[in-house]
Amino acid sequence: MTRRFRSLAPILVILLLGACAGDDKSFYERGLNQGAQNAAKEGDHGEKAAAFPFKIGDLAPAHRPDPKSDEAGIWYQVDKVERRIKTAGERYRHAAVNSYIRSVTCRVTGRYCKDVRVYTIRAPGLQASMYPNGMMHISTGLLLRTQNEAQLAAVIGHETGHYLRRHSLQRIREIIDASNSLFFFRVALAGAGIPVAGDVVTLMAIGEMTAYGRNHEREADGYGLLLMTQAGYDPEEAWKIWDLTLKESKAIKKDEERTVFFASHPQPEERMHEMRRLSKTVKTADTTDLGQDRLQELVAPIRADLIRDELNLRRFDGFEVLLDHLIEGGQNLAELYYFKGEMRRLRGKGKDFVEALGFYDKAATMPGTTPPEFHRSRGVVQRKLGRRNAAMASFAAYLRANPQAADAGIIRQLIEEPEK
Amino acid sequence: MTARLKRFAILIALLLPLGGCVGFTLAKGGEPIDMGDGVSVQPPRDWNRMSIGKYEYWTLDGLRLQNILFVKGVEDGENIVFRRARNEEPEKDTFPKFKKGMTLLDIRELLETTWARQEFHRTRVTKFGPAKFGGRDGFEMIFTFDTKDGLEMRGWAVGAVVGERLFMAIYRGTRIHFYERGEKDFRKIIGSYRFPARPSS
Numbered sequence: 001m002t003r004r005f006r007s008l009a010p011i012l013v014i015l016l017l018g019a020c021a022g023d024d025k026s027f028y029e030r031g032l033n034q035g036a037q038n039a040a041k042e043g044d045h046g047e048k049a050a051a052f053p054f055k056i057g058d059l060a061p062a063h064r065p066d067p068k069s070d071e072a073g074i075w076y077q078v079d080k081v082e083r084r085i086k087t088a089g090e091r092y093r094h095a096a097v098n099s100y101i102r103s104v105t106c107r108v109t110g111r112y113c114k115d116v117r118v119y120t121i122r123a124p125g126l127q128a129s130m131y132p133n134g135m136m137h138i139s140t141g142l143l144l145r146t147q148n149e150a151q152l153a154a155v156i157g158h159e160t161g162h163y164l165r166r167h168s169l170q171r172i173r174e175i176i177d178a179s180n181s182l183f184f185f186r187v188a189l190a191g192a193g194i195p196v197a198g199d200v201v202t203l204m205a206i207g208e209m210t211a212y213g214r215n216h217e218r219e220a221d222g223y224g225l226l227l228m229t230q231a232g233y234d235p236e237e238a239w240k241i242w243d244l245t246l247k248e249s250k251a252i253k254k255d256e257e258r259t260v261f262f263a264s265h266p267q268p269e270e271r272m273h274e275m276r277r278l279s280k281t282v283k284t285a286d287t288t289d290l291g292q293d294r295l296q297e298l299v300a301p302i303r304a305d306l307i308r309d310e311l312n313l314r315r316f317d318g319f320e321v322l323l324d325h326l327i328e329g330g331q332n333l334a335e336l337y338y339f340k341g342e343m344r345r346l347r348g349k350g351k352d353f354v355e356a357l358g359f360y361d362k363a364a365t366m367p368g369t370t371p372p373e374f375h376r377s378r379g380v381v382q383r384k385l386g387r388r389n390a391a392m393a394s395f396a397a398y399l400r401a402n403p404q405a406a407d408a409g410i411i412r413q414l415i416e417e418p419e420k
Numbered sequence: 421m422t423a424r425l426k427r428f429a430i431l432i433a434l435l436l437p438l439g440g441c442v443g444f445t446l447a448k449g450g451e452p453i454d455m456g457d458g459v460s461v462q463p464p465r466d467w468n469r470m471s472i473g474k475y476e477y478w479t480l481d482g483l484r485l486q487n488i489l490f491v492k493g494v495e496d497g498e499n500i501v502f503r504r505a506r507n508e509e510p511e512k513d514t515f516p517k518f519k520k521g522m523t524l525l526d527i528r529e530l531l532e533t534t535w536a537r538q539e540f541h542r543t544r545v546t547k548f549g550p551a552k553f554g555g556r557d558g559f560e561m562i563f564t565f566d567t568k569d570g571l572e573m574r575g576w577a578v579g580a581v582v583g584e585r586l587f588m589a590i591y592r593g594t595r596i597h598f599y600e601r602g603e604k605d606f607r608k609i610i611g612s613y614r615f616p617a618r619p620s621s
Contacts, residue, residue, distance in 0.1 A: 089541035089566035122541060312536045314514050346516075346529075380525055409549030410524050410559070 027218035028274045059164060061111050071169055075133045082135045085119050092120040092140055100298050101138070101156075104149060107231045108157050116160055124309040126245060128155050130162040132169045143299055144306040145244055145322070147237075147329055149291025153228040154238035161223025167216040214266050221275055229282045232289045239275035242268045244325050251317040296331055303332070304371045307339050316347050332368035338377070345381050356381050372402050376411065388419060444468045447478060457493055458616030459554070459587070464608045475502040484567075486593030486602045488609065493585040496520040500534055500586070520584040524550070524559045527586070531561065531577065540565040540573075553580040554587070554613040564595070574599040578610050589613065 065071035085091060092098070101120060106113035115134045120143075121127070127139035136159050146152045162168065221238075229235045246268040299306075307326075310319055320343065327336050341359035344352040360378040363370050379394030395411050405411070447453050449465035455476065467478045467488075476490040477483060494500055499515040516533045519526075528548050535543055543565040551560035558580025565573050572595040579588030591606040593599030 084569075087570040089568045089570045090539065091570070309536070312533050314516060314533075348519075376525065380523065383523075406545045407525065407528065407548040410528075413550050414523070414525075 024215055025218065025270065025274060027215045028222045028278060059166060061115055063115065070173070071132070074169060074172060078131045078133045078135060081131065082117075082119075082133065085121075085135070085137070090121050090123060092122040094120070094302065097140075097143070097298060097302070100294075101152075104153055105136075105156050105160075108153050108227050108233075109160050110227075110230070112160065112164070116156075116163060118156070122309070124306075124313055126241070128159050130159040130168065132163075132166065132172075134163055136160075136163075140302075140306050141310065143295075144303065144310070145325075146241065146295060147292065149295045150228065150233040150237035150289060151241050152295060153231060153233045153291075154224050154235075154241065156224075157227035157231075158220045158224030160227055161220035162216065164223065165216070165219060167220065171213060171216070217266055217271075218274070221271060222278065225275065225278055225282060229284075229287045232287055234288050234290055235279035235282050236276070237290065238279060239272045242272040242275070244322070246272070247321045247325070248318045251321045252315060296329075300332065304335055304339075307335075311339065311342060311346065314346070316343055319343055333366040334363045334368035334370045337363035337366050338370045338374050341381070342377060345377060353381050353384050357385065372405075373398075375401060376407075379411075379414075383414070443472075444470050452612075455490060455492060459492065460612075460614050461609050462612040464605055467605070472502055472504075480602050480605075481598055484571075486591075486598040488602075488606060489588075489590045489592075491579070491586060491588040491590070493582075493587060494518045495585055500530065500588075501538065518586050520581075522581070522586075524548075527559065527579065527581075528561065535565065539568045541568070542566045551578060553578045553589075553610065554582075554615045556580040556582055556615060572596070576603075576606065582615055587615075 065075055097120060101118050105116055105118050109116045116136055117134055118136045118138060121137050121139050123139040123141060125139060125141040126145050127137070128142060129137050131137075136156070138155065138159075142155060143152070146155070225235050225238055228238065249268070307323075310322060313319075320340075323336055323340055323343070327333065337359050341356040341363065344356035344359065357378070360374070360381065363374065375394045375398035379391045379398060382388075382391035382394055392415055395415050399405065399408060399411055402408070445468075447463050447467040447469040449463050449467075452460045452462045453469070454460055463478075467480060470477045474492045474494060476492065478488040478490070479486060491500055496519055497517055499512060499517045501512055501515055503509050503512055515537050516530050518530060522530070528545070532543060532545070543563060545561060545563045547560070547562040549560055551558055553559075558578060561575075561577040563575045563577070565575065567573060573592055574595050575590065575592040577588060577590040579586060579590075581587075589606075589610050591599075591602065593602055
């Protein structure tokens with residue numbers, strides 16, 4: 001089967017579903033209002049919320065689906081994914097980070113605290129996803145991008161909204177209905193060369209690209225605002241994450257990557273505008289917590305690692321936007337200017353080395369601390385620019401600061417290298 | 421069809437699908453193995469060998485348990501990951517590339533970033549130092565990492581830039597059992613690694 005046909009298959013499914021639903025901005029408010037009404041009456045579990053034409057039952061805390069239902073079958077498959085992720089290499093095993101995220105999650109989800117299990121995944125980029133059984137994944141790239149705990153709470157609240165409204169179950173059912181039967185769907189997938197093993201995950205991914213998926217995003221945004229506000233966070237922080245996302249995605253020049261992002265989510269401009277508008281309607285004198293110090297204290301010691309992950313993608317334009325955003329935040333500027341230099345050193349085009357050296361020099365004068373590799377990188381660039389004495393001094397400084405460095409032997413070799 | 425012919429036909433039918441996807445041959449122990457470009461090595465015992473263009477995988481027990489990856493003469497502007505065809509796996513276009521004139525520090529960075537993009541996790545380099553490879557000045561790197569499935573791995577890489585091309589032998593195996601099982605062999609294999617007297621460039 002050709003690659004082109006394989007990539008067409010999801011689009012065919014989306015076309016098939018296209019007639020089912022249209023984009024509807026009122027879903028932001030539906031999420032917020034219906035959630036609020038339910039919360040006032042009987043706790044927020046979306047029982048009375050009939051935002052979608054098909055009936056979704058109650059989802060009480062500690063919910064497990066009826067073993068005879070299709071939902072149980074879907075949970076069973078996702079439970080298998082969860083067992084894998086528990087020991088997976090990409091899981092971020094950092095006790096302080098995981099316990100912090102646990103506490104924010106419990107604050108946001110309230111009595112659903114035990115039902116929502118967050119797994120932090122070591123990965124660049126802003127990624128968060130919710131599975132039907134209450135498993136949530138968030139990327140370390142999200143921690144890098146949130147300026148305060150309130151913004152993190154907004155994302156966790158948004159994903160929890162997907163869980164409470166059982167969006168992934170709805171989407172999976174929609175796709176199965178639209179394609180007449182799961183059997184038909186499996187045959188179609190297999191025919192298109194898509195492995196059938198990861199059924200549920202594939203269905204979820206495809207489901208996100210439908211108009212239903214976009215309305216789910218809108219509704220979850222509303223729930224996110226509701227949950228974070230109930231937990232006492234400042235709702236006016238929620239839209240700010242989209243501001244950065246928008247700038248980053250505009251900087252990524254490859255059209256392909258942008259199209260995929262915008263197909264699966266409402267336009268960030270729309271989300272920003274709606275979230276900003278609604279946040280003003282729910283904010284009260286009691287909902288002002290930002291938790292900026294708490295988040296920044298947590299991220300500070302791991303931030304260089306997370307920035308390095310982003311740089312590994314070699315998407316230099318988007319990376320620069322992210323760095324400028326972090327520089328605006330003003331935390332440890334020495335580290336951030338070091339990475340401005342790193343980006344240019346790694347791109348290595350035109351005046352990049354000269355500019356890189358400029359940023360390394362700037363980093364040396366800025367408040368904060370540079371990572372241990374600082375002197376090494378500076379030495380490498382000075383050497384490339386033919387500034388031998390400066391390079392030798394930088395390499396010597398690197399060895400003084402890191403006498404046990406794994407690459408000390410190579411550095412000594414560079415220091416002793418005869419002049420050309 | 422005679423019974424014998426039938427048995428033969430069944431055997432062929434069973435083997436045909438295997439041939440398409442595996443393609444292992446035997447690297448016979450104690451004999452010099454021609455790696456192309458005039459490069460040769462001599463394994464102390466039999467290894468399974470799979471050669472794909474500039475890359476060659478060897479294993480004793482299975483690629484996921486332990487393998488040697490030989491990188492044979494990567495040129496300026498090429499990345500260091502195997503791909504079947506240029507238009508396959510387009511994301512690999514954004515992997516970092518080898519450039520002529522790279523220092524050993526640059527090559528370390530090339531390796532670490534490539535592995536991060538290939539979803540090796542928690543990579544820790546415990547040693548990266550100068551070393552001879554095939555009689556040439558090169559590098560040696562000792563490291564550990566976790567696979568996507570959470571398996572703990574150990575690794576030992578050696579390499580050198582010869583005639584502006586990058587040659588490497590990278591040995592990786594599970595921390596438990598399989599790394600150790602092939603470690604002595606790898607030491608002998610890289611000890612026997614020979615470039616031709618005049619490298620083609």
